[in-house]
Amino acid sequence: MIARLLKYWMPRTFYGRSTLILLVPVTVIMAVVTVVFVQRLYEGVTEQMTVAVAHEIELILGRIDIDAPDTDRAFDAAFEVAKPLGIGISPGAVRPVTRRDWFDLSGRTVIATLDREIEQLLGVDLVGIHGFARLSVGTGAGPVELIVSRRRLNARNPHQFLVLIGFTALLMSVIALLYMRNQIRPIRRLARAAEAFGKGRVVPYEPGGATEVRLAGKAFLDMRGRIERQIEQRTLMLSGVSHDLRTPLTRMKLGLSLMDDSSETKAMRRDVHDMEGMLETFLSFAKGDALEAPEQTDPLEFVRKLTNRVARGEQVVLGTLEGEGRAMLRRAALQRALENLIVNAVRYGGQARVSARVANDRIRFVVEDTGPGIPEDLRDYVLKPFIRLDSARNQDGGSGVGLGLSIAADVARQHGGTLLLGESGDLGGLKAEISIPR
Incomplete structure (x- = not known):
């Protein structure tokens, strides 16, 4: 107690x-x-x-x-x-x-x-x-x-004696607090740099302060450098893989276009088209827009434009938009994440509703559908790559490779946030919420 x-x-x-x-x-x-x-x-x-x-x-x-x-x-x-x-x-x-x-x-x-x-x-x-x-x-x-x-x-x-003792103690305390503040300032700079990097931003940082803080700062810079190099190498490698895979697919499409229209040819064309879609989805997940720089964005206007654009070809409605303000966001990555959630919602539920709320400390993007939803005990499991719940989600409306939720979760993590799955209160289907700190 x-x-x-x-x-x-x-x-x-x-x-x-x-x-x-x-x-x-x-x-x-x-x-x-x-x-x-x-x-x-x-x-x-x-x-x-x-x-x-x-x-x-x-x-x-x-x-x-x-x-x-x-x-x-x-x-x-x-x-x-x-x-x-x-x-x-x-x-x-x-x-x-x-x-x-x-x-x-x-x-x-x-x-x-x-x-x-x-x-x-x-x-x-x-x-x-x-x-x-x-x-x-x-x-x-x-x-x-x-x-x-x-x-x-x-x-x-x-x-006089008490005043002298009190004044001396107060003076020494103030001096000690100022000195302590100077010692804590390097720790705060390290914390801000680590927090920014966790949200996908790279801010200038130089180690300072006591020996232990300098060692921690140097270790952070080494770690950040290794991660950036790995991301860059992965991006370059995937660009090469994309080029190598696109070339034979292009030749296959060209060859199929010269063939007569038959049931076998049409089936092969669909297979090639599906392979292109799977390749794009895989590369999008693996790349993760790691090299995209965040920029000041109005989240509500961003959601409004995205929903209006997607609604031209899908059953998507704009829900409630609350709050105001701007935040540092990776626009392309966030757009890809929301589009994946919307496509999944329409594919498995028939209709999707997109909402957004801007609070003082967090930004929430919510996509809800009218589908069967996902059981609570499987919601963490479906966030893994290449996971598809055939028994829980209807696949008659389309096909996928099980990367939509993984991409959305990865984008949320890039912004220092999380992807939360739940049940829609009024629609009854799945509720996918991307929660990002401001």
């Missing part, structure tokens, strides 16, 4: 957690220093100073009690003792009162110590005269009022 709460309240970012790791010990140390200073040093010094003043007051009161029968003589003797000590004394009836300001932390210690050390104490007023304490004391010659400077009862300006 505690671990779950800590995980929920912990900052999500590395910088936030580092800040917390830095500030929590500093705050705890400041709290401990403050408590120790107030309880042991500040209160202890205040008690010692008050006890010393209490002994001086006892001396003055002792002179009054010795000459108590002669009031004038008693007070003259008390004045002689009190004047060098800086304590004011005045005879007369004084109303006893004990009070202090609520924020006067040392006043509590002063009052408690005087009450403990002076038996004849009637009251201590720490508010009546600013900077002084008025003590009401009973003597053999009657009540007297003693006025003592607060500077003699407790240490003045104790907050």
